[in-house]
Amino acid sequence: MTAIETATVDAGCFWGVEHAFRRKFGSKLKRTEVGYAGGQTANPNYRQVCGGDTGHAEVLQIDYILAELSFEELLDFFYRSHDPTTLNRQGGDQGTQYRSSILYHNEEQRVQATSFTDRVRPKFGSKGIATIIEPVGQFYKAEDYHQLYLDHNPSGYQCPTHFERSWEKIEQSHH
Known part of the structure; x- marks a missing residue:
């Protein structure tokens, strides 16, 4: 039986995050779904999340085949495909719904996310990394x-x- 894992990330507006991950990993992704997670409001809708009062972020949830793609490969692309140095902002999009976060599904993902983040933190220089690592909680499609x-x-x-x-480009632009 093929082992399928789930990963959930937030790197700003979920339209572009989903598009970037699908373009990069293609058929290695068994499912991509955008939604809301990390907040306290049950069954939120887009308007509520954009209002900033739900605590939820716009997230991408991915199912992937572990034999074809590792969580670390997803983390590597996550950090290289958005700006993790800005708090609650990506480009012109501002608010907690656009935060940079890795929403882990289990202890192994938490450990890997923390370790990988610590390893790449120096590459972002004095700006540092604003990415939050937190439990996924409830995901709402x-x-x-x-x-x-x-x-x-x-x-x-x-x-x-x-x-x-x-x-290399990341290190050049942050030093």
Whole structure:
């Protein structure tokens, strides 16, 4: 039987995060779903989350085949595909719903996320890393029109921070 793992991350507006991960990993991802997690409001909708009062973030949840893709590979891309140095902000998007976070599903993911974050922290220089590592809690699937949004709306909004950087470029720009 194939081992499938679930990972949940927040790196700003979920449309661009989903698009970037799907473009990078393709068929190694068994499922991508955008939604809301990390807050206290039950069954939130997009308008409520954008209002900033639910505590939820716009997140991407991924199911992946462990034999084909590791959690560390996902973490590596996560840190290289957004700006983890800004608190509650990606590009022009501001608010706690756009925070940088890794929402772990088990103790092993927590340990790996903490260790990987500590390892890459020096690459971001004096700005540091604002990424929060926290339990996933309850995940609420976003409305259908948000799923694969940029596939269905190719000219739709994509945060300008969502692109893949090399570690060399990151180190150069933060030192």
